[in-house]
Every structure is written in structure tokens, then in C-alpha cells.
Amino acid sequence: MKLRDADRVGVLGVTGSGKSHFVKHRLVKRSRRCVVWDVHSEYAEPCDMDEVSLDELTREPGLLQAGECKLAVVPEWDDPRELATAFTMFVSELKDSAQSESLLVVVDECGLLRPIADGSLVALAAQSRHWLMPLALVGQRATMLPPGARAQLSTIVSFRQTDPSDIDALAERLGAVRAQRITELKNHRFVTWSQNEKAKEEPEK
Template identity: 30%
Template sequence: MATAPEHGVDAKAHIEAVLGVTGTGKSHYVKQQLRKKRPKRLIVFDPEEEWGEFGRYTTKLQDVIAGCEAAGPTGALRLVFLPSPDPATAVKQFDTLCRIAFHAERVTFVVDELKLVTTPSRSPVGWGMLTGRGRKRGIVIYGLSQRPASIDKDFLGNCTAVRTGRLPYRNDAEAVAKCVGAPVEEIQTLPDYHWIRRDAATGQVTRGKP
């Protein structure tokens, strides 16, 4: 019988917030990373049906569970989950999907638009498991959001990297300014596809453009 890999901080893991209003390159950046890194094990939470090139679409959590069981602890897994259009149902599905990813281990987990499933005062338990303890299980997370002031307040603190494009609303820019070490006004006025990124481990801040 196959055994699960041992947990440990040496497991390759990464948690990155990818922020910015529509048209600033969030999805473009993450998709570029996925094409480059070609993760063997991938689960995407896709409320807008925009990530189909990266895995098989499903609307059933049971399909995800079955896929994880078939893949085992190290096998290939590439699934894109389409949540219910009902917000309350989508939050419950997201919680379960996070728990599945947590137990699957060594998986890349992409969440498109966190404000649909988290708030500053409420985060599904499964999401907290992933962001708080997922690194020891080799889990890579990309969390995308247009409105970082409206998402789980603990997420940014758990990130190994934060990347932001333009955030014109001041409360959003303020929520991110200290994380990336940049002035609020700069974040509010970044041109499309320009970005600022800070690596939490090194403290290095980089800026880029197309």
C-alpha cells in the first residue's frame, strides 16, 4: 500500500496573493506561472469558468475526491471546480474543496476571486487550514482578488509573496501597502499590467511592467 509523504517544512511550498482590479494582469500572471511550472497536481476554484486549459472541469466535489483517491499521494491530478452560482452554497463548496486539497498534499491550489468566499471577519475553516498549515504539506497557493480589503484578513499575513497591480480604492491600497513596502498612492495609480511584488522571506521588493 502506498504511503503518504511525510510532512515537513522542507516540502516545496508557496503562498502568493495576486491582487489588482480587472485588467491589471492577475489571471495572466498566474496562468503564466502554471504554464511555466506545469504542476503535476492542480486544483482550481473557478467561479468565472476561465481556467479550463489547466484541467478537467467538474461541478461535483465527489469528482474531486475521486480524482484525489485515484491519484494517491504523488500521482497526477488536474481538476477545475466550477462552484454553484448561489453564494452560500459556493462558500460551503469552497470550504470542502480546501479540505480536500489540504489532505491531498503537494498540490497547487488556485482561487480566482477570494472576496466571493471570504470576508475580513469570516474565512472557511478549510481555507484557514490551507493557508495556516499548508506549507508543511507542500501546498502551493495562488489567491487572486480585486478587493483585498474585503477578503480574509489573515491571508496576506500568511503569504510568502504578495504581488499587486493597481488598486484605485484607498482602503484596498492601504490594506496592501505595508505588505509590499510601497506608498498607497503608487499602488492606486499603477498602469495596467505594472506590478509591485514583495517576497516575505527576503523582504525584497521588485517592480515590473510588460
């Protein structure tokens, strides 16, 4: 999947359905410049990235401006408030480092940031295009993205979701029939939808 600067993709689905695997292999590995908000410290090794703490990133903001930037940012946190504060600092670093070369930004486990960091998530989704930062927001449920960020998605990649509130939220974009099929997907299978093309299902390999 090739993302343009204006793209904001939501990668959604229940735990273990294959979201992070998709992001690693279809987005991160294919980008020359990428930074991942990597709460579980799971991206550096498979994606050949440098793992840094948020402290290291704030001390050396030039890291985000390197031509071959490949960074997994692993926050240190004990409680959700601390994590949300760290995320707000991360978004501020992104804003300050915006430059003329595209940088793919991945935020894994968006659900952990709610509700305290909703404002930062919405701001990122609303501003990423201006910062030349194609964006991937990853979460276990559609309703785990704040509505203001969900509304900004130009592309949705949905693995299985079953809760009626999530299916309703998806139906607003994909249509009711397609959204209903998401309840029956096997692990590692997904449906895509984009603003510019009709929804389609990943063909069988």
C-alpha cells in the same frame, strides 16, 4: 515565478487588471501538479487542464494524487452560502489528499467566498505549507482576503488597486511609497513583494 511549498502568494488587483492571466501563464502552466478553484470555468482550455465538478472530485479523491494532476475544479452554485459550503468541502478534500509531492493550489475570486468561508481560507493559508501545497490566493482587493489569510502571504503580486483601505493594507507589507504606486499602474502591470527580497516593479517589456 517558481513557488516553493511554503509559499503563499496573493495576486491582487481591480477587475480586468490581469490577475487570472498572470496566474494562468506564470504559475499554472509552469506547474506539473496543480489544482485551481475555478469559479468562472476559465482555466481548463488555456492551461490544458481537466475540468471537474466538486462532486466529481469528492467521488474520486485519487484525482488529486495523480502524478500529473492538472485540475480545474468548477463549483456549481446559486448563492454565496452555497459557494462557501462548496469551498469548505474543497479545502477538506485538499487536506485529505495531502501527500509527499507538491501540488500548487490556486483559489481564484477569493472575494466571492467572504465572509462565510473566511475560516476555510484562513485554514488553507495556515496549513498549505504542511500539506506541501504552494498556494495562490487571487482577489480584486487586498481587503477581500480575510486578515488572517493576508497575514500569511509570503509573496504579493499587486496589479492596480485604488481604494485607500486596500492601499493601507498593502502598505503594511510593501511600505507606504510602494503601495501608493500601485494606484497608478496600467492594466497588466504589477508590483511584486516577497518576504525575502525587496519589493520591485515588473520591468517594461
